Amino acid sequence: MHSTRTACSTQASWAGPPVETPEVRTDLSPEALASPDLALSNDIIRTCVHCGICLSHCPTYQVRHDENDSPRGRIVLMRNMLEKGGTPDEMTVKHLDRCLSCLACEAICPSGVKYSKLIGQSREHIEAHYPRPAVQRGMRHLLAKLVPSPGLFRMALIAGRAARPMRSLFPGTLRAMLDALPGHAARRPSAVDRPQVFPAQGPRRARVSMLSGCVQKVLEPGINEATIRLLQRHGVEVVVARGAGCCGALSDHMGMAEQAQPMMKANIEAWLREAGAGDSIDAIIINASGCGTAVKAYGHALRHDPAWAERAARVSALAKDVTEFMTDIGLNADLVRPERTASMRVVYHAPCSMQHGQHIVHQPLDLLRKAGFEVAEPPDSFMCCGSAGIYNLLQPEIAGELKRRKAWSIRSVDAAVAATGNIGCMTQLADAVGIPFVHTVELLDWATGGPEPQALRGSKPPGSAQLEKAVSESASGPVAGSNPTI
Ligand code: SF4
Numbered sequence: 001m002h003s004t005r006t007a008c009s010t011q012a013s014w015a016g017p018p019v020e021t022p023e024v025r026t027d028l029s030p031e032a033l034a035s036p037d038l039a040l041s042n043d044i045i046r047t048c049v050h051c052g053i054c055l056s057h058c059p060t061y062q063v064r065h066d067e068n069d070s071p072r073g074r075i076v077l078m079r080n081m082l083e084k085g086g087t088p089d090e091m092t093v094k095h096l097d098r099c100l101s102c103l104a105c106e107a108i109c110p111s112g113v114k115y116s117k118l119i120g121q122s123r124e125h126i127e128a129h130y131p132r133p134a135v136q137r138g139m140r141h142l143l144a145k146l147v148p149s150p151g152l153f154r155m156a157l158i159a160g161r162a163a164r165p166m167r168s169l170f171p172g173t174l175r176a177m178l179d180a181l182p183g184h185a186a187r188r189p190s191a192v193d194r195p196q197v198f199p200a201q202g203p204r205r206a207r208v209s210m211l212s213g214c215v216q217k218v219l220e221p222g223i224n225e226a227t228i229r230l231l232q233r234h235g236v237e238v239v240v241a242r243g244a245g246c247c248g249a250l251s252d253h254m255g256m257a258e259q260a261q262p263m264m265k266a267n268i269e270a271w272l273r274e275a276g277a278g279d280s281i282d283a284i285i286i287n288a289s290g291c292g293t294a295v296k297a298y299g300h301a302l303r304h305d306p307a308w309a310e311r312a313a314r315v316s317a318l319a320k321d322v323t324e325f326m327t328d329i330g331l332n333a334d335l336v337r338p339e340r341t342a343s344m345r346v347v348y349h350a351p352c353s354m355q356h357g358q359h360i361v362h363q364p365l366d367l368l369r370k371a372g373f374e375v376a377e378p379p380d381s382f383m384c385c386g387s388a389g390i391y392n393l394l395q396p397e398i399a400g401e402l403k404r405r406k407a408w409s410i411r412s413v414d415a416a417v418a419a420t421g422n423i424g425c426m427t428q429l430a431d432a433v434g435i436p437f438v439h440t441v442e443l444l445d446w447a448t449g450g451p452e453p454q455a456l457r458g459s460k461p462p463g464s465a466q467l468e469k470a471v472s473e474s475a476s477g478p479v480a481g482s483n484p485t486i
């Protein structure tokens with residue numbers, strides 16, 4: 001028997017009432033601890049001193065006021081589940097399913113509990129050992145199939161909009177799916193998402209590969225277009241690599257490693273082919289922070305696969321959010337058009353996957369200010385909006401309450417436009433905040449010479465025709481082909 005005790009190390013600088021710090025024990029057998037994954041989980045659990053500081057930052061605890069829906073309570077549930085092994089009980093699965101994986105707890109924890117790795121390991125354990133009811137299992141597999149495939153997702157979007165007037169006839173998750181559909185019709189696919197190269201404007205300062213993604217390019221294709229224009233304008237050559245697609249995050253979040261890992265490997269292969277094609281790449285640019293967090297974790301996800309571990313770690317090291325990269329190379333102040341931005345107040349919503357998952361906090365704010373916008377944040381900026389991948393489809397009640405609270409918080413800021421860096425948050429909040437909701441990069445592109453973001457003017461951007469004409473010649477050609485500036 002292996003037993004461990006940890007002492008309370010609550011720091012005096014943390015405000016709040018005195019907290020109880022009961023002994024934290026783990027009791028995994030030596031056989032279980034021989035597994036590197038369980039040994040890692042054991043170490044993480046032992047780091048928790050049960051101080052409870054994370055409770056006030058946990059969205060599900062704030063909504064439900066149930067210890068089992070708090071990080072501290074879930075750590076105990078996960079410890080019990082992993083110690084016991086085998087099939088977890090229904091109550092444990094219910095409370096772990098309710099976790100958003102927002103990582104606010106990890107960000108605030110004074111003891112350094114690596115919650116993300118623990119919940120990831122636990123979700124894989126549940127997926128492997130827990131027989132979910134048939135309807136639930138079918139819905140999860142449907143979503144895992146539908147979401148990463150832009151073609152299927154587009155068809156589902158069109159069918160869903162047609163079915164929305166009959167939403168009351170549909171059961172739980174299906175109704176949540178209809179409610180989560182964007183207010184606008186499916187957009188035309190953008191020509192920029194095909195494999196191709198976009199040359200730098202002026203002397204080339206960097207060469208990057210851009211993840212064109214899956215859901216985002218169906219819902220808001222203008223985001224990739226704005227990203228490419230912004231980068232080109234700053235002297236960056238942008239490659240959309242042949243063979244890259246969905247990052248695998250949504251399946252991974254559901255503990256479905258078998259579905260997620262082939263997508264990860266396809267991306268690794270595609271990007272490293274570019275990196276090794278005689279003209280290396282300086283970064284892999286990602287403009288959806290949920291995907292960025294996933295790609296930065298490829299090294300961890302594939303660590304046990306000797307054929308992929310090293311390459312996966314290489315890709316993770318190259319991955320950068322577009323605002324992270326733009327901060328590194330610097331927004332060119334000479335390009336800024338103050339007449340577009342000076343009088344505009346922006347409320348910036350920080351996605352959890354950006355601020356807690358990747359620790360990117362000040363970069364989007366600084367870039368927007370440098371571009372001339374007046375920027376404010378909502379009062380509860382650390383709190384999740386309830387989107388969390390497909391959480392809003394699987395847990396619509398909690399997600400709906402979090403959406404309501406976040407929308408109120410954003411509306412409390414007197415701003416003309418809301419911006420964020422994650423398509424999930426945009427889709428979750430767009431119909432609730434009462435002002436246009438755009439991606440940060442769309443504002444940066446507009447501020448430095450690009451077209452006005454579609455949400456600001458509610459029409460198809462002028463220039464799209466030229467854009468499609470510009471890329472049409474080489475759009476279906478090899479990656480080595482090159483397109484004019486868009
Ligand atoms: S996870 Fe961190 S903040 Fe939460 S109870 Fe444990 S030690 Fe405290």
Ligand code: SF4
Nearest residue numbers: 058099100102103105
């Ligand atoms: S990841 Fe988010 S929802 Fe889950 S326990 Fe931590 S703070 Fe709560």
